[in-house]
Amino acid sequence: MKINANNINVIVNNHKILTDITFELNTNDVVALVGSNGSGKSTLINVLANTIKFDGELLMDGKDIRTKNRANYRKVISVSFQNPDLQLFEKTVIKEVEQSLIINGTNKKEANKEALVLLKRFKFQKLANINPYSLSAGEKRILLIIIAISRKPELLLFDEITSNLDNKSTVMVTNFLKKIKDIIIVFSTHDFRMAKLLSNKVMIIESGEIKTFDDTKKIRRRNE
Ligand SMILES: Nc1ncnc2c1ncn2[C@@H]1O[C@H](COP(=O)(O)OP(=O)(O)OP(=O)(O)O)[C@@H](O)[C@H]1O
Numbered sequence: 001m002k003i004n005a006n007n008i009n010v011i012v013n014n015h016k017i018l019t020d021i022t023f024e025l026n027t028n029d030v031v032a033l034v035g036s037n038g039s040g041k042s043t044l045i046n047v048l049a050n051t052i053k054f055d056g057e058l059l060m061d062g063k064d065i066r067t068k069n070r071a072n073y074r075k076v077i078s079v080s081f082q083n084p085d086l087q088l089f090e091k092t093v094i095k096e097v098e099q100s101l102i103i104n105g106t107n108k109k110e111a112n113k114e115a116l117v118l119l120k121r122f123k124f125q126k127l128a129n130i131n132p133y134s135l136s137a138g139e140k141r142i143l144l145i146i147i148a149i150s151r152k153p154e155l156l157l158f159d160e161i162t163s164n165l166d167n168k169s170t171v172m173v174t175n176f177l178k179k180i181k182d183i184i185i186v187f188s189t190h191d192f193r194m195a196k197l198l199s200n201k202v203m204i205i206e207s208g209e210i211k212t213f214d215d216t217k218k219i220r221r222r223n224e
């Protein structure tokens with residue numbers, strides 16, 4: 001899959017939040033979106049998720065996602081970690097994952113099996129039968145990632161991927177996400193270490209403009 005953002009502008013209340021954002025993403029790109037508070041990271045993620053109004057073009061494989069291709073763009077999953085409670089609905093952790101699989105077309109029997117496999121991969125099986133609201137902040141985040149992945153998206157968007165995760169969870173999440181292939185991942189973070197560990201491209205955004213968009217390796221070399 002190829003995503004093209006062409007001259008994206010976002011203006012809210014006469015306030016320019018994103019200015020002339022243009023870039024291309026291809027399958028297997030894992031992009032770390034970094035920038036200071038208020039630079040426009042969440043806004044850009046919302047644009048990619050097609051959940052806010054913007055000027056310019058957002059193309060999926062050359063077709064505008066807001067017209068012809070809207071239905072296909074469902075394979076885009078956006079996870080905001082700023083308020084995980086808004087994305088959890090079921091009585092138990094495993095039901096939460098099963099429900100997501102069922103919505104995605106898996107039958108009930110299979111959903112239970114698949115959900116268990118996913119939970120085990122994250123060493124989450126012990127938490128299978130507890131209420132998602134009793135999870136710690138970090139565990140909730142991991143659960144949201146499991147749910148997002150269960151839907152087999154082509155474009156996965158994470159806002160503030162590591163906030164509230166300790167070192168161990170960060171490594172666990174990183175290792176898990178690294179194994180997923182044939183997908184585009186865009187994640188925002190304030191954690192440069194996480195950015196380096198997980199991404200193969202880094203996008204630096206400043207006051208609503210892209211300052212740098214380059215291979216992580218090249219950016220590392222430049223900073224060393
Ligand atoms: N509805 C709105 N009305 C006016 N200004 C807004 C609105 N939404 C966002 N902004 C402004 O747009 C700018 C970018 O916000 P955004 O949330 O995208 O930044 P961010 O990079 O995600 O910041 P953070 O790191 O704090 O999460 C901020 O200055 C914010 O105040």
Ligand SMILES: [Mg+2]
Binds near residue numbers: 041042043159
């Ligand atoms: Mg933000």
